[in-house]
Amino acid sequence: MLDRIKASLPSLAPAEQRVGRLVLTDPRAFANLPVSELADRAHVSKPTVVRFCRSMGYDGLSDFKLKLAGSVSEGVPFIHRSVDVDDKTGDVLVKVIDNTVAAFLKYRNDASTFAIERAAEALASTHKTGKRIEFFGAGNSGIVAQDAQHKFFRLGVNTIAYSDGHMQVMSASLLGPGDCVVIISNSGRTRDLMDAADIARKNGATTIVITASGSPLASAGQIHLAADHPEGYDRYSPMVSRLLHLMIIDVLATCVALRIGSKLQPLLKEMKNNLRNKRYA
Incomplete structure (x- = not known):
């Protein structure tokens, strides 16, 4: 989810970019703070915070914060690991499956x-x-x-x-x-x-x-x-x-x-x- 926000920043309006940078700076705090506090910290209006969440494909602030909290707390238990030329069959099995599971769990946490x-x-x-x-x-x-x-x-x-x-x-x-x-x-x-x-x-x-x-x-x-x-x-x-x-x-x-x-x-x-x-x- 944080990777998606980072990738989308250049295409957002300047005010929404400030909200995005606030999320990236402290995602845990963003998931727990009220909208008024978020607006003050990002130096934007409260509707701008909601617009940012919708620009990212979520159904408002509550939906965004719910997904953000899940993404930050659960994370993804695996990272992508490249297959090496000297890997044994068992290593290949584990790496290919783990890479797929990681992508699926990340999507489950991030999906709008x-x-x-x-x-x-x-x-x-x-x-x-x-x-x-x-x-x-x-x-x-x-x-x-x-x-x-x-x-x-x-x-x-x-x-x-x-x-x-x-x-x-x-x-x-x-x-x-x-x-x-x-x-x-x-x-x-x-x-x-x-x-x-x-x-x-x-x-x-x-x-x-x-x-x-x-x-x-x-x-x-x-x-x-x-x-x-x-x-x-x-x-x-x-x-x-x-x-x-x-x-x-x-x-x-x-x-x-x-x-x-x-x-x-x-x-x-x-x-x-x-x-x-x-x-x-």
């Missing part, structure tokens, strides 16, 4: 429920009106986009995934008001994805971005689901970001399924029964 709820509502509303839902990603994130399409397809959602930059730009050009596009990127700096996001947004479509805080793509999307992970570049072990993105998609798909409601159950049951014929007894 407000942003996730906005994204789930946008996707569910788009599905309800029969408009288009599309997933864009490039390279590794393109595989995550395909996984997202598969998960939402199973829910009866009419959706498609594109990993080719030309197809993304062409498809974004055909989107309009009521449509929704989810753009996935680890770096948040891929030119093709930025171009597609800009086109979709200008055409009136809702843009949801799953990417790193402080990146250009994070600012380009209407709804930002922050995917920040404590890893460096490791030539041997798989990218934790891929697993983190997959988990965020799982959370979104589950939230949308709950919004679709009870009518989804017969559909999933019929699908499961039909698949039985594809398996050996």
Whole structure:
């Protein structure tokens, strides 16, 4: 959570930057002090403190302080450890799993429920009106986009995934008001994805971005689901970001399924029964 605030500081208004620096200076105190005291220490108004929390993707000051307190008190019990060339199989097993667990626990502490709820509502509303839902990603994130399409397809959602930059730009050009596009990127700096996001947004479509805080793509999307992970570049072990993105998609798909409601159950049951014929007894 503190890493995300630090990365987002340059994109904030000057007054909100002062609130952000106050959080980074003493997060424990920020989580416990009343809003009037926080405003005095940051030399801003009380509404500015609340605006800062919402700018970071939280549902006001109470939600922000709750997540901040959890992040500071629980922390993350593991740090990212790179796989070394002379590691034994047991070392690799522990490091790869610990790195993944660290990223997941960090996300659990930092995740903005407000942003996730906005994204789930946008996707569910788009599905309800029969408009288009599309997933864009490039390279590794393109595989995550395909996984997202598969998960939402199973829910009866009419959706498609594109990993080719030309197809993304062409498809974004055909989107309009009521449509929704989810753009996935680890770096948040891929030119093709930025171009597609800009086109979709200008055409009136809702843009949801799953990417790193402080990146250009994070600012380009209407709804930002922050995917920040404590890893460096490791030539041997798989990218934790891929697993983190997959988990965020799982959370979104589950939230949308709950919004679709009870009518989804017969559909999933019929699908499961039909698949039985594809398996050996």
